[in-house]
Amino acid sequence: MNILDKIIARKLEEITESKKLRPVSVLEKEPLFSRTTVSLASALKNASSPQIISEFKRKSPSKGIINGEVFPEIVTADYVKAGAAGLSVLTDHDFFGGSFDDFLKARHANPFVPMLRKDFIVDEYQLFEARSIGADVILLIAACLEPDKLNQLGKTARELGLEVLLEVHNADELEVSLGENIDMVGVNNRNLKTFETSVETSVVLSEQIPDSFVKISESGLKDAETILHLYKYGYKGFLIGETFMKTVNPGTALADLQNNLTQHSNLNPQFL
Numbered sequence: 001m002n003i004l005d006k007i008i009a010r011k012l013e014e015i016t017e018s019k020k021l022r023p024v025s026v027l028e029k030e031p032l033f034s035r036t037t038v039s040l041a042s043a044l045k046n047a048s049s050p051q052i053i054s055e056f057k058r059k060s061p062s063k064g065i066i067n068g069e070v071f072p073e074i075v076t077a078d079y080v081k082a083g084a085a086g087l088s089v090l091t092d093h094d095f096f097g098g099s100f101d102d103f104l105k106a107r108h109a110n111p112f113v114p115m116l117r118k119d120f121i122v123d124e125y126q127l128f129e130a131r132s133i134g135a136d137v138i139l140l141i142a143a144c145l146e147p148d149k150l151n152q153l154g155k156t157a158r159e160l161g162l163e164v165l166l167e168v169h170n171a172d173e174l175e176v177s178l179g180e181n182i183d184m185v186g187v188n189n190r191n192l193k194t195f196e197t198s199v200e201t202s203v204v205l206s207e208q209i210p211d212s213f214v215k216i217s218e219s220g221l222k223d224a225e226t227i228l229h230l231y232k233y234g235y236k237g238f239l240i241g242e243t244f245m246k247t248v249n250p251g252t253a254l255a256d257l258q259n260n261l262t263q264h265s266n267l268n269p270q271f272l
């Protein structure tokens, strides 16, 4: 069984448990459930420079513990101060060390910033959960979902007021998964089954994503040069976790990257 299959198997168990403990009728009563969501897609679409979506991630199956001593309310507020266009917070516990508690702390610290619930969504129930913790965006991973299921989840997500980020890793996934209930397409530079990471994945797939979708490059991004390179291929958003999270002060790491982006684009105005 590859790691993705293991994650999904565990996810299905968790969902069965959660549905009993907190049925949809309970989730719907959460105060955040009826909150007005904030659009990540429009923040990215309207920007005239590369936008960073900063991730709060404690650990991962590929890297183990990334940072054991971090507080989501502090890190995410620092990210926003340093200019993050959006936030991504892991809610998967067993494989990524995340939680609803992390997400809620980040949400309360940043009420008006677009936030992605980063998890493995395989059931409608998780969309209600996402809404109940104050998410604006959910991720649908093509590698985890049959096209019909993906389309159905996208439809329900949008009915709930959530934006949908479709994650793909290759042309086949893109072809079968791209549909009408998608707001943004994220190209994951990391293969979730092998953990192999190459930013060339974003270059190769860029041409095949229609211009009507906002493009985001995800994973393995470390420096301004790479971001400006991918920006030329039409990527507006850049999802970055580990590069920031492995430092003592993730917000400062983002601020440094933003400075480098500005400097490089001053030196090379053709990039912007």
Ligand SMILES: O=P(O)(O)OC[C@@H](O)[C@@H](O)c1c[nH]c2ccccc12
Binding pocket: 055, 057, 118, 119, 120, 141, 167, 188, 218, 219, 220, 221, 239, 240, 241, 242, 243
């Ligand atoms: O930490 P990185 O290499 O900057 O990657 C961030 C993000 O792209 C990655 O965490 C991610 C992308 N897709 C996912 C799906 C599930 C869990 C995690 C992910």
